[in-house]
Amino acid sequence: MKKLLLFILGFGKLCNAQDIYFLNPFITANYLNPSLAGHQNVNKLSAAYLNMYPNLSGTTVTYFLNVETKLYNKLGIAANLISDDMARGTMQANQYILMLNYNFKLNNSFTLTPGFKFSQLENKIDLTKLNFGDAINMRNAEVWSQPQPLTFATRLYNYSFTGSLLFGHKAFNFGALLNQFNEPEIGMINFDLKQQRRLTLHSMVKLPIEKQTLNLFFRYDRQGNFNKTQLAAYMRLFEHYQIGLGFNSFDNYTLHTGYGNKYFRINYNYNLSFSKLSGNTAGSHELGTAFYFLSKNKRNSFDKYLE
Numbered sequence: 001m002k003k004l005l006l007f008i009l010g011f012g013k014l015c016n017a018q019d020i021y022f023l024n025p026f027i028t029a030n031y032l033n034p035s036l037a038g039h040q041n042v043n044k045l046s047a048a049y050l051n052m053y054p055n056l057s058g059t060t061v062t063y064f065l066n067v068e069t070k071l072y073n074k075l076g077i078a079a080n081l082i083s084d085d086m087a088r089g090t091m092q093a094n095q096y097i098l099m100l101n102y103n104f105k106l107n108n109s110f111t112l113t114p115g116f117k118f119s120q121l122e123n124k125i126d127l128t129k130l131n132f133g134d135a136i137n138m139r140n141a142e143v144w145s146q147p148q149p150l151t152f153a154t155r156l157y158n159y160s161f162t163g164s165l166l167f168g169h170k171a172f173n174f175g176a177l178l179n180q181f182n183e184p185e186i187g188m189i190n191f192d193l194k195q196q197r198r199l200t201l202h203s204m205v206k207l208p209i210e211k212q213t214l215n216l217f218f219r220y221d222r223q224g225n226f227n228k229t230q231l232a233a234y235m236r237l238f239e240h241y242q243i244g245l246g247f248n249s250f251d252n253y254t255l256h257t258g259y260g261n262k263y264f265r266i267n268y269n270y271n272l273s274f275s276k277l278s279g280n281t282a283g284s285h286e287l288g289t290a291f292y293f294l295s296k297n298k299r300n301s302f303d304k305y306l307e
Helices: 002-016 296-301
Strands: 043-052 060-071 075-086 091-102 110-125 155-169 172-179 198-209 212-223 226-237 241-248 252-260 264-273 284-293
Touching: 226 252
Parallel strands: none
Antiparallel strands: 043 060, 043 284, 060 075, 075 091, 091 110, 110 155, 155 172, 172 198, 198 212, 212 226, 226 241, 241 252, 252 264, 264 284
16 A cells, blocks of 8 residues: 555645646736846735645635835845645645846836846645555555555755746736756655756737726746646736637637735636546635735825736
C-alpha cells in the first residue's frame, strides 16, 4: 500500500508543479507580471479567493493577498502572500513574494518597465491525513515487503526568481516574463521534482466605444510540455460596472462581472469546463476585491479603478 501512497503524493506534486492560474487579470495583475506592480499609481490592498472544482474530492483552494504602491511615479513595489490548500489541508504550498519594477519613459507615448520577483516557497504535507493499511499477501496472510523505504520531507523551503518586461502605451500594453527561471526543487519524497520554468506572453488593448471601454486580453503560457492560451473581452459600462467573457485552450469558458469606484472594486469570475467532467465539478469560482488609498486631491482625478 506504500506504493499507492507514493503514487498519490507523486501525482499531487506533479500537479502542483504547474503554476497557479488566476482567472482575473485585474485583481492579480502583478502576479501575472511583476512589471504591473503599482501600475495604477496608487496605494492598494487587494485579495482573491479561488476555489477550483469544489464538487471534486481533494479540491484546491487558493488565497491571495497583495499590497502595492508606486513611488515617484517610477518605482513599483508589491508584496504577495499566496496559500494553496490541496485536499483539505493534506498538502499546502505557500509563497511569500516581493516584487520591484522601474518605469522608463521612452517618449510621450511609450514606456518600458522591467520587473523582478523573488519568491520564498514553502511546501507542506500532513502525513496524518495519509494513513493507509499495508498490503496483505492473501496466500500466506503476510504483509508485502517494501524493498525501498520511502522518505518524506513534511516541510520544504526553497526560493525562485522571475524576470519580466512590460511595453506600455495608454491604449495597450504587451508583457513577457520568465517565471522561476532557476527551477526550484519542490519534491518532498525521495525523488527529484522541480518547478519548471514558465514563459508567459500577454497583452491588453483598450478600445473606447462611445462612453464605454472594451478591453481585449490575450495570454499565452508554456511550462514544460503544457501550453495554454487565454482570450477574453471585458466591457466597462456606465463608468462603474464591468462584464466579461473569456475562453482558453482547455475548453474552459469564464464569465466575469465587477463593480468599482474611487475607493474599492470587487470582481467575481466563474469558470466552466466543457470536458467530460463538466457536470461533476461545479466549475471554478474566483472572488477578488481591492481597496485604494489616495489623498483627497488625487482621488478626485483617479479613474483607473477598473484597470
